[in-house]
Amino acid sequence: MRRPLVLFTVCWVLGSAAAAGLAVSGIVLAGGALVVALLALLLRRRASWPLAAACLTAFGVAAGERMWADAHNATALPELYAAAAAAVVPDASTMYEVEASGTIVSAVEVDGDRVQFVMTAEDVAVMGEQSPRVLGGERLLVQVRLAAQPDQTVAAAWPRGDRVRLAGSLGLPAEATNFGGFDYRRYLHSQRIHWLLKVKGIAAVETGAGSRWSTESLLGRIDSIRAWLGSRMDELYPAEQSGYMKGLVLGISEDLDPERFRQFSQLGLTHILAISGLHVAVFLYVLGGMLRLLRMTRERMLLIMITAVPLYVLLAGGSPSVIRAGMMAMLGLAAARMNKLKDGLHLLAAAALIMLAWDPYMLGNVSFQLSFIVTAGLIIGVPPVRRWLPQSTRWKTLFDLVAVTIVAQAVSFPLTVFYFNGFHPLSLPANFILVPFISFIVMPLGGASLILDSIWSPAAKLLAVATSIANELTFGFVLKLSEIQSLQLIWATPPVLWVVYMYMALWLLFFLLGRSHRNGEESRRMNQGDKEEANDLSSISSPLLHLSSQSGEMTAPLGQGAASPNPLSMQRTWKAGNHPSSRVIPAIIAAALIIPLLWAYKPDWQNTDAVISILDVGQGDAILIRSVTGKHVLIDGGGTVMFRKPGEEWRNRRDPFEIGRHVVVPLLRKRGVHAIDLLVISHLDSDHIKGLMAVLRDIPVKRILWNGTMKTSDDAIGLFREAIDRRIPLFESSEEGSWMIDEHSRIEIADSAEAAKDLSVGIPIVEEQNGHSVIMLLHIYNRSFLFTGDADARQERALVERLALKQTERGLKPNIDVLKIAHHGSKTSTTQEWLDYWRPAMAVISVGRGNIYGHPYPEVLRRLEQEYIQILRTDRGGEVQFRVDSNNKLYVRTRLAGG
Numbered sequence: 001m002r003r004p005l006v007l008f009t010v011c012w013v014l015g016s017a018a019a020a021g022l023a024v025s026g027i028v029l030a031g032g033a034l035v036v037a038l039l040a041l042l043l044r045r046r047a048s049w050p051l052a053a054a055c056l057t058a059f060g061v062a063a064g065e066r067m068w069a070d071a072h073n074a075t076a077l078p079e080l081y082a083a084a085a086a087a088v089v090p091d092a093s094t095m096y097e098v099e100a101s102g103t104i105v106s107a108v109e110v111d112g113d114r115v116q117f118v119m120t121a122e123d124v125a126v127m128g129e130q131s132p133r134v135l136g137g138e139r140l141l142v143q144v145r146l147a148a149q150p151d152q153t154v155a156a157a158w159p160r161g162d163r164v165r166l167a168g169s170l171g172l173p174a175e176a177t178n179f180g181g182f183d184y185r186r187y188l189h190s191q192r193i194h195w196l197l198k199v200k201g202i203a204a205v206e207t208g209a210g211s212r213w214s215t216e217s218l219l220g221r222i223d224s225i226r227a228w229l230g231s232r233m234d235e236l237y238p239a240e241q242s243g244y245m246k247g248l249v250l251g252i253s254e255d256l257d258p259e260r261f262r263q264f265s266q267l268g269l270t271h272i273l274a275i276s277g278l279h280v281a282v283f284l285y286v287l288g289g290m291l292r293l294l295r296m297t298r299e300r301m302l303l304i305m306i307t308a309v310p311l312y313v314l315l316a317g318g319s320p321s322v323i324r325a326g327m328m329a330m331l332g333l334a335a336a337r338m339n340k341l342k343d344g345l346h347l348l349a350a351a352a353l354i355m356l357a358w359d360p361y362m363l364g365n366v367s368f369q370l371s372f373i374v375t376a377g378l379i380i381g382v383p384p385v386r387r388w389l390p391q392s393t394r395w396k397t398l399f400d401l402v403a404v405t406i407v408a409q410a411v412s413f414p415l416t417v418f419y420f421n422g423f424h425p426l427s428l429p430a431n432f433i434l435v436p437f438i439s440f441i442v443m444p445l446g447g448a449s450l451i452l453d454s455i456w457s458p459a460a461k462l463l464a465v466a467t468s469i470a471n472e473l474t475f476g477f478v479l480k481l482s483e484i485q486s487l488q489l490i491w492a493t494p495p496v497l498w499v500v501y502m503y504m505a506l507w508l509l510f511f512l513l514g515r516s517h518r519n520g521e522e523s524r525r526m527n528q529g530d531k532e533e534a535n536d537l538s539s540i541s542s543p544l545l546h547l548s549s550q551s552g553e554m555t556a557p558l559g560q561g562a563a564s565p566n567p568l569s570m571q572r573t574w575k576a577g578n579h580p581s582s583r584v585i586p587a588i589i590a591a592a593l594i595i596p597l598l599w600a601y602k603p604d605w606q607n608t609d610a611v612i613s614i615l616d617v618g619q620g621d622a623i624l625i626r627s628v629t630g631k632h633v634l635i636d637g638g639g640t641v642m643f644r645k646p647g648e649e650w651r652n653r654r655d656p657f658e659i660g661r662h663v664v665v666p667l668l669r670k671r672g673v674h675a676i677d678l679l680v681i682s683h684l685d686s687d688h689i690k691g692l693m694a695v696l697r698d699i700p701v702k703r704i705l706w707n708g709t710m711k712t713s714d715d716a717i718g719l720f721r722e723a724i725d726r727r728i729p730l731f732e733s734s735e736e737g738s739w740m741i742d743e744h745s746r747i748e749i750a751d752s753a754e755a756a757k758d759l760s761v762g763i764p765i766v767e768e769q770n771g772h773s774v775i776m777l778l779h780i781y782n783r784s785f786l787f788t789g790d791a792d793a794r795q796e797r798a799l800v801e802r803l804a805l806k807q808t809e810r811g812l813k814p815n816i817d818v819l820k821i822a823h824h825g826s827k828t829s830t831t832q833e834w835l836d837y838w839r840p841a842m843a844v845i846s847v848g849r850g851n852i853y854g855h856p857y858p859e860v861l862r863r864l865e866q867e868y869i870q871i872l873r874t875d876r877g878g879e880v881q882f883r884v885d886s887n888n889k890l891y892v893r894t895r896l897a898g899g
Helices: 003-020 025-041 049-072 078-085 152-157 184-190 213-234 239-250 256-264 275-292 299-313 319-338 342-359 360-364 367-387 398-419 429-455 456-483 494-549 567-575 580-601 659-670 693-697 714-725 793-810 832-838 858-866
Strands: 094-103 110-111 116-125 133-145 161-171 191-198 206-207 610-614 621-627 632-635 679-682 702-708 731-732 738-744 745-751 774-781 785-786 818-819 842-845 871-872 880-884 888-896
Touching: 003 025, 003 342, 003 360, 025 049, 025 367, 025 429, 049 360, 094 133, 110 152, 116 161, 133 161, 184 191, 213 239, 213 299, 213 360, 213 429, 213 679, 239 429, 239 456, 256 456, 256 494, 275 319, 275 429, 299 319, 319 342, 319 398, 342 360, 342 367, 367 398, 367 494, 398 429, 398 494, 398 580, 398 621, 456 832, 610 774, 659 693, 679 693, 693 714, 793 832, 832 858, 858 871
Parallel strands: 133 191, 632 679, 679 702, 702 731, 785 818, 818 842, 842 871
Antiparallel strands: 094 116, 094 161, 110 116, 116 133, 161 191, 161 206, 610 621, 610 880, 621 632, 738 745, 745 774, 774 785, 880 888
């Protein structure tokens, strides 16, 4: 084959992926499938025996390397790890008081009152043990909580490479507690980090100078240069733009405005903010131009450029995308210097092979996957797509850009759906317009302003002003497009096999487009040759044809009028592939892409099971209901309550953790929630509504049902203002109210605290909201679920008295399947009378781990146990999920075993 290294690398990737995701038996089966595929290539003479043997060896070596890496990716404290992992409550798992010493090996990040870095620990002394344990350089993630604002300056001065000794609590990183949620423990495991060391105050940290010439110290100097360059950007650009420019030019993403990043993300533009091949190309183009001005020889220029690439990669942060681009550039420059430059796929394959051989865990990195797959897609797909576009010389650049944009969007789409669960149709024009604008105008101007800043400051500031104007145009354009929420498409996370299938279909489509175009060109050339040959035959034989026509034997010359076409021309046209099937096959492949695309958009269109998910949002409530017909109801959205004293604003983080944006919205998107058909706000306390602001911004909400009161808190006012701005209908709950979700799903409002309302004076202000919760009964098939918000004992008692009268009239007594315990198991609710009335079979408590309120209250748990009610808790089991099928069977599962 013309590209042996590409096939070799593909087999290496297959071996590493098989070892990462399959058991030993699965690896053997995958290897057997590869053997069959290689034999097929051999039989068709598409590969040689040495190449087939090399590819099979690559599969085995890669699988062995990954299994070896997994076997050695373990902590040096196995018994402590096992004890901590076995703890019932994940975040309150066994913590070990330790003193650890080692070396700082990552840049130190100071964000509000938290400092974070990675250290390689040489030894750790566990409190209560006689002697320290040797860790041999195990990586620990360290988080230091600062006590005062001046400590930020002290911590920022800790360079990479410094020796450090610190005392703190050693524990496990949090694991995913919701189905499909982000697993921080697994992520850190891929970074070879198994422990999180939490330190209180910089007084518990001792630092000292490390080896001056160690790798970490050299990287620390690079960090200092990056920080200095970042500070120059802060001086040149306004505060709202400096973080964006630092990310664009230097790869420093820590200061990027989270809201602006969200807007770019909605339109699929985050790749612009990541240093990639285009940045490296621009860097080499500028450097090459400078070297040509010095009249250097070609060989010396190439050598200097090869040497400069690693420096740029380090200054740009060393992300997988920039490493890939830098490695490809170095290989290409070296090959050009030896006059042995191969095609781009060879360079890409070589870069991937080197990176995976160095670190097999790189294969699971999202940036690595997107970088290599999109680059390969551009190399393979742009030429055939471009040939099908008009070949106008005048508009060549425009059509080149169209081809690149279309292919890049198509190739990145499967991974985008798999990881980010969203696609905005406007991303195509947004990329078409902004990628060249930012790449060829904004980024060069930003880089030039940074360089000129140390040479001639007035010129640098002038360029910065021009760049700022361009940035304002960019931000305004992105904001306008991102606000068109109705066009945003949300996709449930598809299976991995779907992603593989989509890429195979795309590759086949590109291949057939290229072959069809080549066949068409060959057919046209042959037809042109046949016409010339026919004309020659006609001119030669015309006297004979003329004589024949006079005798009545022929009425038209050969090849004209009613005469038969040239058989030779028919034969050549057939061989050239100018057959209807040559156009039908690409159409079939296109259909083969569209059908699974539609399936992935709504994979459960035939699923008649109802699912009720009590999400784990810590100390708060968020309940997602999927009806029988696929409609969605969301009850509350959780919320992180911040306690800040006046003057402690310095503790605020650049991108603080927010339940709605980091937990609820990602979970809704992963489950393919295209819209919320009904949003129920049980009451207006922040731990129930703060996360809903992100929901309103990212997912269409059709209508809102709430308790009809108002609270003078920023969270409540902001939420209703957002709902009104988005023109979402608001419905006030009322006693005896009923909402039909579909034929088999119905919501019945049991209580809405009518006593609190006096509509003659408008919406009443109620600061204490717990006793005014919307209590609702959900009926799905013949199963019933009672949701109670934060109802207190007074509201429970009033509701039971009112319902008891109706019960006497009807002669019925309720018997529900699941009761959501009110107010997270507080002692102010879930009275004995309440349990006696409803008689639930199961109870769910949504409660935060290690919360400061002591929830759930022991007396509440005792009452539930005395009634033999099965208790499910989110602090122990994570998300609790109920499924009701068409046979009225109820299934229960929890994310963690401790539920």
